[in-house]
Amino acid sequence: MIQVLRSFASVRAWLFTSPESGHLAAPGRGSHRSSLGSNFLHGGAASASLLKRSSVLPLLALLAVAALGLSLLLPGGVLQAQSDTIEYAENGKDPVATFTAEDPEGATPVAWDIVEGAGDPDGDGDLEATDNADAASFEIDEDGMLTFMDPPDFENPAATNASANTYKVVVVACDVALDGGACPDTGEAGYHPVTVMVTKVDEPGKVDLVTSTSGGTPQYLVGATLTATASDGDITQETQTFTADIAGEVTGVTWQWYRGRTEITGTDAEDNTYTLLDADVGQNIRVVVSYQVDGNTRRERVEETTDYPVLQVRAGDSKLKFDPATVSRTISEGAKDRNVGAPVTATDSHGTIRYALADSGDATTAAPKFEIDAETGQITTAVELNYESTDGAADNCASLNSCTVTVTAVDSTGEAAGTPATVNIAITDVDEKPGFNTGEKTVSVPENSTALFGAEADGYGADAETDVTYTAADPEGRTVSYSLAGPDASKFQLSGSPPVLSFVSKADFEAKASADGDNVYEVTIRASVGGDTGERMVRVTVGDVDEAPVIIAGGLVITGDSSVTVAEGETAVATYRAVGPDAASATWSLSGDDAGDFRISSAGVLTFRTAPDYEAPADADTDNVYEVTVTANDSENTPERDVRVIVTNIEEDGVVSFSSATPVVDVELTAMLEDPDVVDRATVAWQWALEQTDGTYEDITGATTASYTPVASDEGKRLQATATYDDGHDSDKSAMEATGPVASEPADPFDTNNDGQIDKSEVIAAINDYLFGDGSVTKDQVIEVINRYLFG
Numbered sequence: 001m002i003q004v005l006r007s008f009a010s011v012r013a014w015l016f017t018s019p020e021s022g023h024l025a026a027p028g029r030g031s032h033r034s035s036l037g038s039n040f041l042h043g044g045a046a047s048a049s050l051l052k053r054s055s056v057l058p059l060l061a062l063l064a065v066a067a068l069g070l071s072l073l074l075p076g077g078v079l080q081a082q083s084d085t086i087e088y089a090e091n092g093k094d095p096v097a098t099f100t101a102e103d104p105e106g107a108t109p110v111a112w113d114i115v116e117g118a119g120d121p122d123g124d125g126d127l128e129a130t131d132n133a134d135a136a137s138f139e140i141d142e143d144g145m146l147t148f149m150d151p152p153d154f155e156n157p158a159a160t161n162a163s164a165n166t167y168k169v170v171v172v173a174c175d176v177a178l179d180g181g182a183c184p185d186t187g188e189a190g191y192h193p194v195t196v197m198v199t200k201v202d203e204p205g206k207v208d209l210v211t212s213t214s215g216g217t218p219q220y221l222v223g224a225t226l227t228a229t230a231s232d233g234d235i236t237q238e239t240q241t242f243t244a245d246i247a248g249e250v251t252g253v254t255w256q257w258y259r260g261r262t263e264i265t266g267t268d269a270e271d272n273t274y275t276l277l278d279a280d281v282g283q284n285i286r287v288v289v290s291y292q293v294d295g296n297t298r299r300e301r302v303e304e305t306t307d308y309p310v311l312q313v314r315a316g317d318s319k320l321k322f323d324p325a326t327v328s329r330t331i332s333e334g335a336k337d338r339n340v341g342a343p344v345t346a347t348d349s350h351g352t353i354r355y356a357l358a359d360s361g362d363a364t365t366a367a368p369k370f371e372i373d374a375e376t377g378q379i380t381t382a383v384e385l386n387y388e389s390t391d392g393a394a395d396n397c398a399s400l401n402s403c404t405v406t407v408t409a410v411d412s413t414g415e416a417a418g419t420p421a422t423v424n425i426a427i428t429d430v431d432e433k434p435g436f437n438t439g440e441k442t443v444s445v446p447e448n449s450t451a452l453f454g455a456e457a458d459g460y461g462a463d464a465e466t467d468v469t470y471t472a473a474d475p476e477g478r479t480v481s482y483s484l485a486g487p488d489a490s491k492f493q494l495s496g497s498p499p500v501l502s503f504v505s506k507a508d509f510e511a512k513a514s515a516d517g518d519n520v521y522e523v524t525i526r527a528s529v530g531g532d533t534g535e536r537m538v539r540v541t542v543g544d545v546d547e548a549p550v551i552i553a554g555g556l557v558i559t560g561d562s563s564v565t566v567a568e569g570e571t572a573v574a575t576y577r578a579v580g581p582d583a584a585s586a587t588w589s590l591s592g593d594d595a596g597d598f599r600i601s602s603a604g605v606l607t608f609r610t611a612p613d614y615e616a617p618a619d620a621d622t623d624n625v626y627e628v629t630v631t632a633n634d635s636e637n638t639p640e641r642d643v644r645v646i647v648t649n650i651e652e653d654g655v656v657s658f659s660s661a662t663p664v665v666d667v668e669l670t671a672m673l674e675d676p677d678v679v680d681r682a683t684v685a686w687q688w689a690l691e692q693t694d695g696t697y698e699d700i701t702g703a704t705t706a707s708y709t710p711v712a713s714d715e716g717k718r719l720q721a722t723a724t725y726d727d728g729h730d731s732d733k734s735a736m737e738a739t740g741p742v743a744s745e746p747a748d749p750f751d752t753n754n755d756g757q758i759d760k761s762e763v764i765a766a767i768n769d770y771l772f773g774d775g776s777v778t779k780d781q782v783i784e785v786i787n788r789y790l791f792g
Contacts, residue, residue, distance in 0.1 A: 099144035133162035203233030207304035322421035351412025358406035439470035447509035472527030487515035493567035556580035556637035568614035654735030671721035
């Protein structure tokens with residue numbers, strides 16, 4: 001069943017319409033205006049109207065809310081064919097209306113479509129062929145927003161408009177996804193006829209100027225003839241243009257040309273053409289047309305001015321040129337519509353220059369990667385560029401990450417630059433965060449299970465890992481590591497490769513343990529590479545299972561798992577329940593070999609006191625299996641449950657550090673790797689990289705050990721050390737870190753190896769400098785160095 005309601009936007013729109021629409025109707029009965037389409041009705045009428053209505057706005061608002069509350073849902077589950085009539089101003093580009101739908105069965109999202117063809121789609125006799133006569137003029141998006149395919153023109157209705165300026169369309173909402181762009185045969189559908197009445201708007205006229213010369217840009221040269229053509233949207237003929245009177249359309253057409261502010265006299269300046277004279281040089285030429293459209297009460301006056309002054313014809317060859325003729329630009333991968341470096345400009349022009357890209361290289365007309373501003377020469381990206389794409393791809397260049405375009409230039413005389421500019425554009429890499437390519441955002445689990453199921457699992461019978469395997473890819477191809485976050489992160493674990501999400505301990509529907517107590521657990525899976533992290537938030541719904549009764553022996557029993565698996569680094573273990581007549585008064589306690597590692601709450605929630613570390617087991621026999629006895633006491637009964645908590649190993653991020661926080665030219669710098677997992681040191685491979693001007697890093701040839709000595713050309717730039725190694729989980733794991741900028745000399749002149757402390761060799765060097773040096777080292781400084789060596 002579908003219920004369709006008009007959105008609040010349409011009611012708000014009515015409040016801003018002109019005074020002529022003096023009523024408000026409930027959806028399905030009556031008419032209203034679309035303020036979005038009317039563009040606030042002639043630019044100002046809305047404000048005046050609003051002031052006139054200020055005293056009745058509160059009442060109208062209440063009526064609007066009441067109208068929105070009227071249900072269109074009738075017995076039988078199908079929306080009846082009630083209709084809306086909407087007034088929409090011509091030339092509008094905004095939505096006609098936005099519809100909302102509610103499915104009593106809770107189906108989301110609802111799919112939207114427009115009924116195609118004639119006839120009664122639901123077969124109940126409420127719809128006729130004419131109700132959908134103009135379907136081809138409209139489209140509707142996934143949010144129920146109805147728009148015209150092309151802005152309607154009152155004077156020239158669309159060819160798809162069966163009845164001039166009254167458009168009819170039927171909107172349909174389905175409670176299942178569209179099938180091939182249409183509502184499928186299965187599922188319920190609601191139909192809603194809409195009539196859109198396009199209203200006339202008094203449209204301003206305009207004038208277009210062209211010249212008799214050519215060359216790719218208007219040539220305002222002495223001897224050229226300017227031709228003016230007027231147009232007005234209120235004329236019904238298809239082109240809506242004119243240069244003289246048109247019977248039944250426009251009358252009283254007069255033309256007048258001006259040199260700057262001065263009227264040009266003579267009959268040559270009194271029609272729609274004018275030939276430029278020597279007297280016009282240095283002046284902008286203006287043309288004014290006056291006329292009256294039949295049916296309008298006022299006479300209109302429209303003008304246009306040349307965009308640069310008239311020029312004398314050049315004597316001799318053009319000197320327009322690009323200098324240099326070959327230039328380089330750089331642009332990072334990313335979104336389109338970005339500037340590619342500085343503009344590419346020509347010099348020595350005669351008047352205004354117009355730039356264009358030749359139909360070649362990576363600016364072909366068929367598939368342009370770049371565009372150019374004709375006035376400024378600024379090149380911009382026409383597509384989203386991707387450094388990792390292959391050569392020739394839609395988002396990369398014909399030559400991988402190395403693009404070429406050709407810029408042409410023409411000045412106001414029509415002369416072109418003798419040699420076009422060749423622009424070589426390099427695409428640079430951007431460190432991008434990983435993106436998930438598998439794993440559902442909504443999954444489910446039956447209680448008493450740790451395995452999760454996809455959202456579409458039928459009775460939890462689907463493969464448990466089908467939709468809960470979460471993998472992410474790094475655009476740069478680096479190894480991705482995974483972790484968990486969010487309010488319920490401690491309840492989950494990732495295991496295996498690729499990683500599968502599951503509960504740490506069995507879910508219990510009756511013991512709601514989610515953060516907000518609604519049995520819908522929220523956990524965020526993080527995919528990380530270095531400092532870049534992509535996230536996917538997952539909602540896990542726990543379902544109820546019909547469980548067998550618990551037999552209470554002795555008046556009190558404990559329910560809950562006897563064996564629990566917990567990932568290292570997590571503290572949550574399991575929840576235990578006391579069942580019996582006096583269960584509400586029961587208290588909890590712990591005993592056993594590893595009881596000191598746990599705590600249990602008054603609600604029976606068992607947790608680690610400190611998150612366990614698989615690499616440093618703290619249980620009594622250090623085998624990562626913790627043994628504890630849970631006891632419930634209601635003053636008469638003390639049942640016990642022995643629990644084994646098995647701690648599992650997870651992959652943890654490695655960390656790179658340096659022997660010095662500030663690298664120094666000619667001073668050896670050593671990188672060190674630490675990883676909570678067991679690192680096979682024999683597998684560690686190092687690579688040093690140097691920061692580039694665009695912020696990226698480029699590998700340093702030959703710098704493949706843990707130590708690197710900066711050179712003079714490294715000064716002011718950062719170094720990055722990357723370790724690749726095997727930690728028992730991943731044979732190609734990596735960790736990286738960057739230093740601060742390389743300095744020319746140590747910040748502490750006595751700490752020559754820049755390790756942050758004074759050693760014996762540095763004390764001896766200070767003493768030698770004092771005894772045999774140039775006198776720059778004083779006795780007090782030597783004493784200070786000795787004290788730092790002895791006492792830190």
